[in-house]
Amino acid sequence: MRFKSQKIAYWYFAVCILLIALQITYGFIMGFARIGMDGLHDYIPFNAARATHTNLLVVWLLTGFMGAAYYIIPEESDRELHMPQLAWLQLISWVVVGVTAIIGFHFNWWEGRKFLEIPRPLDYLVVVNVLLFLYIIGMTVWNAKKHSTTQLVLFFGLFAAALLYLPGMIYFDNHMLDSYFRWWVVHLWVEGVWELIMGAVLSFLLIKLTGVDREVIEKWLYVIVGLTFLSGILGTGHHYYWIGSPKYWLMVGGIFSALEPLAFLAMAIWAINMYRKKGREHPNKLALYWTLGCAIMSFVGAGFLGFAHTWPQVNKWTHGTLITAMHGHMAFWGAYAMLVIAIMIYALPQLTGRKLFDNLSGYLSFWMANVGMVGMTSAFAVAGITQVYLERKLGMDFLTVQKEIQVHFIGMMLAASVFTCGMLLFIWNFIRHGRPSDEALVTTGD
Numbered sequence: 001m002r003f004k005s006q007k008i009a010y011w012y013f014a015v016c017i018l019l020i021a022l023q024i025t026y027g028f029i030m031g032f033a034r035i036g037m038d039g040l041h042d043y044i045p046f047n048a049a050r051a052t053h054t055n056l057l058v059v060w061l062l063t064g065f066m067g068a069a070y071y072i073i074p075e076e077s078d079r080e081l082h083m084p085q086l087a088w089l090q091l092i093s094w095v096v097v098g099v100t101a102i103i104g105f106h107f108n109w110w111e112g113r114k115f116l117e118i119p120r121p122l123d124y125l126v127v128v129n130v131l132l133f134l135y136i137i138g139m140t141v142w143n144a145k146k147h148s149t150t151q152l153v154l155f156f157g158l159f160a161a162a163l164l165y166l167p168g169m170i171y172f173d174n175h176m177l178d179s180y181f182r183w184w185v186v187h188l189w190v191e192g193v194w195e196l197i198m199g200a201v202l203s204f205l206l207i208k209l210t211g212v213d214r215e216v217i218e219k220w221l222y223v224i225v226g227l228t229f230l231s232g233i234l235g236t237g238h239h240y241y242w243i244g245s246p247k248y249w250l251m252v253g254g255i256f257s258a259l260e261p262l263a264f265l266a267m268a269i270w271a272i273n274m275y276r277k278k279g280r281e282h283p284n285k286l287a288l289y290w291t292l293g294c295a296i297m298s299f300v301g302a303g304f305l306g307f308a309h310t311w312p313q314v315n316k317w318t319h320g321t322l323i324t325a326m327h328g329h330m331a332f333w334g335a336y337a338m339l340v341i342a343i344m345i346y347a348l349p350q351l352t353g354r355k356l357f358d359n360l361s362g363y364l365s366f367w368m369a370n371v372g373m374v375g376m377t378s379a380f381a382v383a384g385i386t387q388v389y390l391e392r393k394l395g396m397d398f399l400t401v402q403k404e405i406q407v408h409f410i411g412m413m414l415a416a417s418v419f420t421c422g423m424l425l426f427i428w429n430f431i432r433h434g435r436p437s438d439e440a441l442v443t444t445g446d
């Protein structure tokens with residue numbers, strides 16, 4: 001690390017780790033419920049567990065993005081963070097809002113809109129918190145000694161993500177309109193502006209890890225931003241098929257969302273090409289594993305598995321089934337979870353001065369988490385295909401079908417256990433690095 005204020009990133013990452021552990025716990029609560037072991041039902045019913053699992057995911061990813069920004073922005077701007085004490089205040093208030101929301105879910109205090117369940121009063125606090133975050137990184141970029149494409153794309157991605165939170169806060173008494181704008185948040189985040197954050201963080205990591213010229217790496221970033229906007233904005237239409245929107249969305253949504261995998265494909269080709277061109281061997285090979293892994297697995301989960309159900313002809317059968325859960329797991333994992341883990345694994349040795357990357361447990365955690373996630377995704381796929389066939393093709397009753405597919409959740413839980421072992425190893429390695437220290441300060445930021 002080159003600047004003292006970058007140390008705050010460590011604490012964002014530490015919170016992130018805690019939330020990951022909690023998210024996985026709620027995954028297991030649902031998994032057990034799915035195989036009939038629902039002893040916690042009176043205290044944590046499935047809907048509360050589901051809202052907690054998915055919201056914790058979003059919150060830990062956002063915490064990871066913030067940590068990444070607090071690490072990357074000073075380095076790319078060649079200066080300390082603007083008012084780093086405020087970043088502490090932001091972290092504490094962020095945690096308070098998050099914990100309140102999660103506790104609230106367990107007492108039925110929620111909005112019931114998938115992914116945007118956080119109650120309205122807390123939404124306002126989120127807005128204040130994010131404004132504080134944008135102020136800190138915005139002022140750092142504004143007063144930067146130098147500007148880079150990576151830095152500007154990262155800032156713009158975070159800024160646009162904050163802006164796109166607002167359509168989810170408009171009050172409608174019409175369900176269709178509410179659904180219409182809910183997708184501005186959910187879809188335009190993961191298939192729009194979060195991709196800019198992803199491109200920028202990958203660009204930063206590739207510059208550091210491959211030693212290829214910044215100009216070459218950043219040129220690709222423009223291509224990715226272009227492909228994302230070209231496909232992602234009108235691609236929102238793939239969520240408008242069945243909610244009562246005009247019919248033309250079938251065509252517009254189908255065509256443009258089918259182009260969305262191109263942005264993910266470009267990221268995968270980019271990362272692999274830069275790796276092959278690499279000018280030097282960076283000692284932190286594990287960070288390279290996660291970086292390349294993120295670019296490749298995001299193409300599989302978001303690009304390939306998204307494409308699989310994006311056409312209206314397919315989606316009319318698969319909509320809202322476990323096929324969606326199959327895609328949701330692998331897409332979030334590949335694109336955003338692996339991204340946050342990649343930047344953590346790169347930054348930790350820099351922040352703490354302890355270079356513990358080259359050890360077996362690190363590689364084991366990478367492979368176990370990924371093999372486990374592939375297994376979980378496959379189990380969801382088999383359950384989902386069976387569900388579509390029995391429920392929608394043969395017209396069997398919803399609950400009868402849920403009982404039929406119960407067996408696939410045993411496989412899902414076995415794979416989830418492998419995944420969890422991988423994640424526990426990752427968490428153990430995180431803890432082993434210890435706290436950030438000023439002794440880790442260096443003059444060049446490699």
Ligand code: HEM
Nearest residue numbers: 114190257260302306307309310319320324328331332335
């Ligand atoms: C990293 C990027 C992506 C992530 C994290 C992601 C995640 C998700 C999640 C969580 C859902 C469920 C949303 C809900 O019901 O509220 C969903 C739905 C969907 N996604 Fe993605 N996705 C990504 C990219 C893509 C891409 C590139 C495509 C198309 C090529 C796609 C196609 C779809 C479709 C068609 C649905 C609707 C499923 C249904 O009708 O139930 N996704 N995605």
Ligand code: HEM
Nearest residue numbers: 024027028030031054057324325328329332333337416420
């Ligand atoms: C041990 C680990 C995990 C287990 C056992 C687990 C299990 C589950 C279960 C049972 C559901 C509900 C599916 C249903 O409606 O029946 C679910 C939903 C979901 N999980 Fe996980 N999960 C785990 C980890 C993860 C991770 C690491 C991610 C992201 C990287 C993730 C992302 C999601 C998403 C996005 C949904 C909502 C899918 C949708 O919109 O349909 N989960 N999970």
Ligand SMILES: [Fe+2]
Nearest residue numbers: 187191236238
């Ligand atoms: Fe979408």
